[in-house]
Amino acid sequence: MRLGVLSYDYAPAIGGMGIVAKRYVDRMRQQFPEHTIIVIAPGTAADDRVSAIARLRYLKSGGCPIFSLILSMALPQIIRKHRLDVLHVHAGSGGVFLLRKPQCPLVVTAHHTYRQEAEFVFNDRPVKKFMKSIMGILERRTYRLADRIIAVSADTAAALIEDYGIPQSRIRVIENPVNLPPEGELFHPKDFTSILYVGRLEERKGCMTLLRAMVLLRNHFPSIRLTVIGSNLLGSSVQRFIVDNQLEAHIQLLGFVDQGRYDAERRRAGIVVVPSLMEGFGLVAAEAMADGACVVGADAPGLRSLIRDKETGLLFKSGDAACCVAAMEWALGNTAATTTIGRHAAEDVRRRCDVSKRTRDLERIISSTKF
16 A cells, blocks of 8 residues: 655644654554555655645744645645555644545544634634634535544544534544553652643643643742743743743743653653643643653643543643642642552553554554545
């Protein structure tokens, strides 16, 4: 089988979609060497970076829609060029959408949807909500063109059914694969004197909810510290909030870090907070759970599919700083129970997100897809 993998985010990865797409391609090549895989993406690691016009606004505002529109027109030539038997498209907000049916079977992985962003992130910003809704119309066409659809979580599958009218029979949930630590390295000594946040500082990630919660948390835990890993897309407002609320001694902004530093911080963390207003799956949460951390997550799409409250993590009301701080206080004040939750989380993620098993599931779907 000659498989084309089409993604705007691949490698170097912009976010979770790129990490997952690359992880699947690498493991597919290892587990199923009989297949030829051609990655079609604007990033430097792609096998086919397509035309310079398609890459015109790569990594810039509006880059993904422009890439998708141009690519939709060039798709017949790309399929002929690589003699593709199946096309696998990574879709969702920040993913590729197609406007025409390709001349080969089409499998689409839905990482999340533009309609979810419109509802959960930009509901109080009419212009942004309108733009996301327009993108949702284009995205919906992609799913309606697909022969098979993979949703990365039960929440994402529900959004496809409820928002886009996709029949449940065409959707298969395959949760994202996680690189699990070896059995002997599951539980590192955990640090309960600090809290870890990993992710871009942007609206969708709910980071301002966490910062507001820190103002309240330091009153009961005056020595607590929050370590923040991720690029700041909110600009000076983050630093201004920290200074205005006298949080300099409590918050450490590391910015973007390399994989080694990220792994070390995650493995050490006893508590990882994921306050996102929505996720397709929650890759950061799953990786932290795999290392035995107690994840304090928002009760939001994606995360609520992944975490069972008080069993494999803690959930708080999405966007509510008071509820966020209450969950963090419980975790900090009950470290024995928090440690047990982390152990249960690691066992659960090991069962659900093994990369070899999930790659096998993906390969079965792709190989069995026909017109």
